[in-house]
Amino acid sequence: MPRPPKARLRVLDAAERIVKARGAANLTYDELVQESGVSRGGITYHFPTKDDLLRALIARDLEQGKRQEARQHAGLSDEPGAELIALIRTWGTPDSDRKRFVAGMLSAVAHDPSLLDPVRCHHQAECAMRTWDDAEIQRSVLRLAAEGLFWSEFFGCSEVPAEQRERVLLRMEQLAREWSRPV
Amino acid sequence: MPRPPKARLRVLDAAERIVKARGAANLTYDELVQESGVSRGGITYHFPTKDDLLRALIARDLEQGKRQEARQHAGLSDEPGAELIALIRTWGTPDSDRKRFVAGMLSAVAHDPSLLDPVRCHHQAECAMRTWDDAEIQRSVLRLAAEGLFWSEFFGCSEVPAEQRERVLLRMEQLAREWSRPV
DNA sequence: ATTTCCATACAGAACGTTTTGTACAGAAAT
DNA sequence: ATTTCTGTACAAAACGTTCTGTATGGAAAT
Structure with missing residues (x-):
C-alpha cells in the first residue's frame, strides 16, 4: 500500500x-x-500536465461545494423558500472564498470550456429534479438574478449601486418567500 | 490632416x-x-501593445453599443417597462453578435479588469440617473436575472433547461410590465 | 518647378522572454 | 522493493515586442 x-x-x-x-x-x-x-x-x-491540475482543482471544488450544500441543506429552516434564500445569500455575500475561486478560474475556463464538463453534469442533474410548474419558473428568475448579481459585481459593472445592494437582496428574499408559499 | x-x-x-x-x-x-x-x-x-488593441476593441464596442441603444430607445413603444423588456430580450436572444463579443473578451477581462474601466464609467452614469424607489428595486432584480441568464448559458451551467427557457423569459417580461405599471 | 526633407504608414524579420512538458538520477520513506 | 518525491536540466514552442527597412505623400525650400 x-x-x-x-x-x-x-x-x-x-x-x-x-x-x-x-x-x-x-x-x-x-x-x-x-x-x-x-x-x-x-x-x-x-x-x-497543467490541464490535469486544473481539472483536479475544479473536481475538488465541486466536491466540497456539494458537501457544503448538503451540510447547509441539513441546517435549513422549514420556512418556504429557505433553500432559495440560502442560494441568494450565497451569491449575495460580498467576499466569499468560493466566489474568489470561481472568479480566479475564469481565465482558465474561458480558454478551455471543457473544464466545466463535470460541473455541467452535476448542475443538469440538479435541474432535472425540479418540477417546472409556474412557481418554479418564477423562482428560477430569482436564481438567475442571484447569479447575475455575482457576475455584475465581479465585473464592476453592477446594475445595482452599492448603497442599494442590500435593498435589492432583501426584496429578492421576500420574493423568494412569496413565490415559495404553498397554495 | x-x-x-x-x-x-x-x-x-x-x-x-x-x-x-x-x-x-x-x-x-x-x-x-x-x-x-x-x-x-x-x-x-x-x-x-496588445493592451492598446484590446482597449480599442472595447472602446469601439462601447460606442456602437451606445448608438444601438439610442436607436433602440427611439423605436420603443410607450408600453410601461418597454426599455426593460428590450434589455431582457437582448440578453435573452440565443445567439447575438454582441453577446459573442462580450463572451469572447472574457479571458482578457479576467486577466486585466481595468480594461472595463470605460464600460464602468458609462454604466455608473446610467445607474445614477435612475430614481431608486421600490419599483426600481424590483426592476433591477429583472435586470440582474437577464444578465444572469446570459452568463449561466455561456458557461453551459444554466439554471434553466432549454425547454423551459422561453417560459422563464415570458414570465420575466410579464413581471417587467407589472412592475412598471404607473400607480 | 524641381528638389529636399520629413512624417506617416506599413512590411518583415529577429529577438528575448516565459512557460510547458519531459527526462533522469537518486534520496527518502514505507 | 516499491512508491513517493527531490533537484536539475533541457528541448520546444508560443508569444509580445523591438528593430530595420521601404514606400508614399505632401510641405518647405530653392
Missing part, C-alpha cells in the same frame, strides 16, 4: 491560493514550486 | 472576428496577420 501522498494536497492547496489571489492565468510551475514547497518533479509526478 | 488609415480598421475588424469566434485568449499576432492581411509591423504601428 502506497503511503498517502502529502505533496499532492500541498500542491492543490497552493494552487487554490494562487488562483484565488491572482487568477489561473498567473498559475505557473515556478510560482507553484515556491508556494507549495513541493519540487517541480513532485508536482509533475502527481499532475503530469 | 492625416489620411484615413485603412489598416487600422482592418485590424480591428479582424480582431473582433477572432474574438467572437475563438475568444481573446486565442487572439495572437500570427492569427491577426493572417486574418487581417496587415503585417506585424502595421499592426504594431497602430497598436503599440
Whole structure:
C-alpha cells in the first residue's frame, strides 16, 4: 500500500491560493514550486500536465461545494423558500472564498470550456429534479438574478449601486418567500 | 490632416472576428496577420501593445453599443417597462453578435479588469440617473436575472433547461410590465 | 518647378522572454 | 522493493515586442 501522498494536497492547496489571489492565468510551475514547497518533479509526478491540475482543482471544488450544500441543506429552516434564500445569500455575500475561486478560474475556463464538463453534469442533474410548474419558473428568475448579481459585481459593472445592494437582496428574499408559499 | 488609415480598421475588424469566434485568449499576432492581411509591423504601428488593441476593441464596442441603444430607445413603444423588456430580450436572444463579443473578451477581462474601466464609467452614469424607489428595486432584480441568464448559458451551467427557457423569459417580461405599471 | 526633407504608414524579420512538458538520477520513506 | 518525491536540466514552442527597412505623400525650400 502506497503511503498517502502529502505533496499532492500541498500542491492543490497552493494552487487554490494562487488562483484565488491572482487568477489561473498567473498559475505557473515556478510560482507553484515556491508556494507549495513541493519540487517541480513532485508536482509533475502527481499532475503530469497543467490541464490535469486544473481539472483536479475544479473536481475538488465541486466536491466540497456539494458537501457544503448538503451540510447547509441539513441546517435549513422549514420556512418556504429557505433553500432559495440560502442560494441568494450565497451569491449575495460580498467576499466569499468560493466566489474568489470561481472568479480566479475564469481565465482558465474561458480558454478551455471543457473544464466545466463535470460541473455541467452535476448542475443538469440538479435541474432535472425540479418540477417546472409556474412557481418554479418564477423562482428560477430569482436564481438567475442571484447569479447575475455575482457576475455584475465581479465585473464592476453592477446594475445595482452599492448603497442599494442590500435593498435589492432583501426584496429578492421576500420574493423568494412569496413565490415559495404553498397554495 | 492625416489620411484615413485603412489598416487600422482592418485590424480591428479582424480582431473582433477572432474574438467572437475563438475568444481573446486565442487572439495572437500570427492569427491577426493572417486574418487581417496587415503585417506585424502595421499592426504594431497602430497598436503599440496588445493592451492598446484590446482597449480599442472595447472602446469601439462601447460606442456602437451606445448608438444601438439610442436607436433602440427611439423605436420603443410607450408600453410601461418597454426599455426593460428590450434589455431582457437582448440578453435573452440565443445567439447575438454582441453577446459573442462580450463572451469572447472574457479571458482578457479576467486577466486585466481595468480594461472595463470605460464600460464602468458609462454604466455608473446610467445607474445614477435612475430614481431608486421600490419599483426600481424590483426592476433591477429583472435586470440582474437577464444578465444572469446570459452568463449561466455561456458557461453551459444554466439554471434553466432549454425547454423551459422561453417560459422563464415570458414570465420575466410579464413581471417587467407589472412592475412598471404607473400607480 | 524641381528638389529636399520629413512624417506617416506599413512590411518583415529577429529577438528575448516565459512557460510547458519531459527526462533522469537518486534520496527518502514505507 | 516499491512508491513517493527531490533537484536539475533541457528541448520546444508560443508569444509580445523591438528593430530595420521601404514606400508614399505632401510641405518647405530653392
